[in-house]
Structures are given as C-alpha cells and as structure tokens.
Amino acid sequence: MRNYISAFAVMVGLTAAAPAFADGHLSLEGKTIGVAVVGTQHFWDREAFNGATSTVEKLGGTVVPVDGGRDNQVHADNHDILLNNEVDAVISILGDGAVEPKFEALKNAGIPVFTVDHPSPHAMNNTTSDNYYMGTTIGRYMADAIGGQGKVAVFNAFENALRICGIRAGLWKYVLQDYPGIEIVQPELAEEFANAPEDARKKTLDLLSQYPEGTLDAIHVGCWDQPAIGVVQALEEAGRTDIVVTALDGGPDTLEIMAEDGSPFVANVAQQPNLIGSTSAMNVARHFAGEALLPQTYVDVVPVNGQAEAKATYEALGYGSLN
C-alpha cells in the first residue's frame, strides 16, 4: 500500500510543479545563461544539468554549458570562463568551497548566481531537495532495518566540506542519538568524489576483513548513493549480504539494485534532479521578471523503504518499469 501512496505523492508533486512551466510571462529570450556542472558522469549531476539547460532553452535563452569532469577544481575554474563570457546569469550545480571566490567575483561583476545543492552567501537562490527530511528519514529507516541496535559504518567524506552533506549526515546522527544501542564505527570512512563505486568497493572489503561475520550490522553512505553501488558489490563478493545498506539520492541505478530480490540495499530517499535543475532555471527567469525569490527553493523527495517501494518509485519517477 505504502508504495502506491508514495507513487501518488510523486504524481501530485509533479502535477503541482507543472503550473510553474505554464507560467506564460516567464522568458529568458535574449539572455545568455551559463550552466556550470561539477560532472556529467553521474545520473544526478547529468539530470540536474539537463533539467537546467533544457528549461533555459525552452524559455528562449542561450546556454553556455561548462562541465567540471567530476573535478571540483575544474568546476570552480569554469566559473571564470562564464565571467569572461559576460553571461547574464549563472546556474551552478554542486561544487565544494573552491567555487565561493568565483561566486563572489561573479556577484561583484553584476552577474547573479543561482546554485543547485550549494547554499552560498553569494547566490541569489539555492534550489535543493529537502535535505532535512532526507537526513532524518534515512536515520529512522536505517535504525528500523537493524532493529534499533548494532554497529554501523558510515561513508562520510563530505560532512564538513559540503553544507548539504552536513545537513544530511548531521541529521542522520541526530536521529541516532535516540537509539543508544546503535554505535557508529570509528573512524568514519571517506569515499572518493570521482570513481566512488570502485573506491567504496575496496574500502568495504577492507572493512569486512576488520569486522568478521556478526560484528557489523549496517553500512550507511551519508550524502549520496554512488558509493553504495560498490558497497553492495563488496557485500555480495564476500557473501555478507546480511549487512544492511542505506544511502541517499535514489537514482535509477541504485533503485534497480534495491529492487533485486534479497538486496542488502534496503532504504534510500529519492530526489528529482531534473526537476531541481529545471526549477533553478525557472528561478532565473523569475528573477529577471522582477519577482522576489526566497534564498532556498525546496523540491520534494520520495522516501524509499524496501524492494516494493523501490519498484514503485522507479516507475513513478519515469525511469521505466522493474516488474
């Protein structure tokens, strides 16, 4: 039943977002919009990028796209190119602290910056998922999945580097405060930003040799779910699929893994990256139409608890069918 409710909720969400596209007065005609994305290898990044660029074009604007190749440094440097190009506005997707001085330079040059998943004092608006809800929900789901007690290892490289990760991992830990029986294994693991699945696979295999059968109950990925692909691979290789895996983002690749029979990957919270990118582009148009914007625009997320909900969400978000 729950999966139908989630599916229904998503459809309502999408319908509710639809009138925004019908906003006839919004236009980016004659405007050049720089769209900087940290990488296009991962579903989330690519979809947010596609959502932003296609909406800018739909509104009559011209896109100057730049791709960081999953390198935060290259991503930050790309903003200099947009500054030199004298674009009318910049949509910047993800990125770490390296982008802040670039945002400041753009702002000082009179070019408004709109961020996706990166709150910044130099941005007009940040469009993002409801990260607070994501963090607490995955905390509850994970605690439930291990019966409220046990040992948990966490991949948490970005809690201090990216604000969105600070919120997600921080609130996950906040929920766990009410489960004194759950212990977070120290030191926490740090996944790589590029090649995350392979890196997480190796680190999980090392972890498993450190924690023999029966001494580890869950592995959580604190801010996204690309590493979880490697975690699940490692658990399957080592025959340790009794260990529960939870993570965040819920793209089609990880929903497919969750939908497999007997998958250790039991809980996730799915985002709508295409809608997020598209909403950010709409916000650019709203800004040029003289509308006041709130500092943060939140886009709905879909909690995914278990195999059935994974299948339902996969369908509801338009990724196809897994039945």
Add this chain to the structure above:
Amino acid sequence: MQTKSVRHRGTRELAGYLPLIIFAGVLVYISVNAPNFLTLRNLELILMQSLPVVLVCAGLGVVVMAGGDDVVSGGIDLSIPATAVLSAGIAAVMLTQGWPLAVCGIAAFIACMIVGLLNAALVTRIGMTPLLTTLAMFVAVVGVNNVITSSRRINVDHPFIVALRAQDVLGIPLGIAVVAAVVAVIYFATHKTRWGLHLQAAGGGRDAAEISGLPVRRLLGQSFVLAAFTGFICGFFVLARGSGSSPGVQDNLMLEMVLATFLGAAFSARRVVTMWGAVLGAVLVAAISIGFKSMGVNVFWTGLIKGSLIVVVVAFSALAQRGR
C-alpha cells in the same frame, strides 16, 4: 631527381610546422567565435588557470632533459603532481591547525624533498625504471596525502594563499609573477650554467657523457630533487586555485602535465622536450579548453575534440621526425 628531393624536403619542413599551424588555426577560429576571447582579461585567465600545470611541466622538463626523452627508459617523473598535492595537503592541514605559514612551508618542503630523494635513490642507486618508480611513488604519495587529509576537502583562507590567487603586483597578478620567476630561474639553471649544460649532455647521450667523465647518475638524481621542488611550489598554487585542498586534484594534473610536456616537444625545432615547449604546451592546452567552453561547445564533446587535436598534432610531429 634533385627537384624531387628538394620538393620532399619542402613538404617535410611544412609538415614540421603543421602542429603550430593547426594550433594557430584553432585559436583563430576560437577567437572569431568565442566572445571576449582576445581580451587581456581572458589572457590573464588562461595564464592563471595554467599555473599549476606550468610548474609541474617545468619540473618534468628538467627530468626529461637529464634522463633523455625516451618515455619508458629515459627521464620521466610522474610523481610530481602527487608531490604537489602532498605539499598542499600538509600545508592545508597545518594552516587550519593554526601553525604559522613558514612552519607549514618548511614541513611541506621537507616532505617533498624526501619524495625527490627517494625517487633519485631508487632510480640512480637501485637502477629502477623511472616510469615505474615514479608511478609507484605517485600512488604511494597520494596514499600518504589521503592519510594526512583523511581524504577530505579542507578550506584554506590564509592571506598568503588568497594573495597568490587574487593579489596584483604592479598590475601583474602575483601568481603569474611568481611562476614566471620560478620558471625563469629553472631555465637559467638548466641552460646558462655549467651544471645545466652537464645535465643536458647527460640526457642527450648518456654513454658519451659518461665517457667524458660527467657524473650522469648524480645529475639525474638532482633532476628528481628539482622536480620535487617544483611540486612543492605547485602545492601552494593548488591551494590558491582551489581555496583549499580537494581530494583528486592530482589525477587531472598528471594527465595535463604529461600531455603538455610532450605536446610541447611538437613545437620545438628538434622535436625534443624543452622547458619553453612544455610551458607553451601547458598554456595552449588551457587556452583551447577555455576557448571551447566559451564557445558553448556541448560538454559531452569537448573531451573528444581536445584529445583528437592533441593526437593530430603529435602525429604530424612524429611524421616530420621520421622524415628527417
């Protein structure tokens, strides 16, 4: 017969200039199509973005000079980018712990020198291949840096680091001035001093140099230490460029270093790796990347376009070399 050979030579010489002509053509095309490409600000942007690559290219240039330009058996040092991120990582961690900049600099310097000396010892004392030695060193040093930084991003806003990025001196950005000075000193040392001439002689023909009594192994060893020093300096530019240390920077840096240095050889008259060729290669690769991005080329295509261009240039260079 004679006219045929003259014509052949003419074609060969033209083929020799083709790499430069192709690059010039692409740059002209970009400047016509990309807005604000031929502006002082864009030139500054290109130079600023290429600074870390220029530094490591200068280091690699010295090693190739000393060891010869055979990629497998000659002089090569792939570990310089790892040394650079080690320098950045140590400085970032220590700066955030509140240590004075000078102390952080000394600690990073010592660590980088250890890497350089290890490379030198492994290659010249034990006789390992530079390619494998420095590749293994790259992996090991990145590992050490991951331990030091816990593979995490560290923000740095120390005034010196910010100045390297944003300060102007007499109208020239401080970063460009510092790198120009470092490259000029290395150029002077390798081209205008007795030591530099010995170094070049060692790389040009190892046997001949040994027969004439030059300490070939010691010279090669010294080149690895000098390369590690460029890595040390580069670390601070990595911090300045990224306003901190982000994990993973070394991979792109290594790729660009190797590309720019050997692409640079295509621009030299004798098709050999030179310091200026390497520096020019680094700047041109940055110029072309920035150009394509400014033109709004589809992001899914830029990698292919850049890669093909480099293959074409190096292929023409090899053709010209074969005809010689």
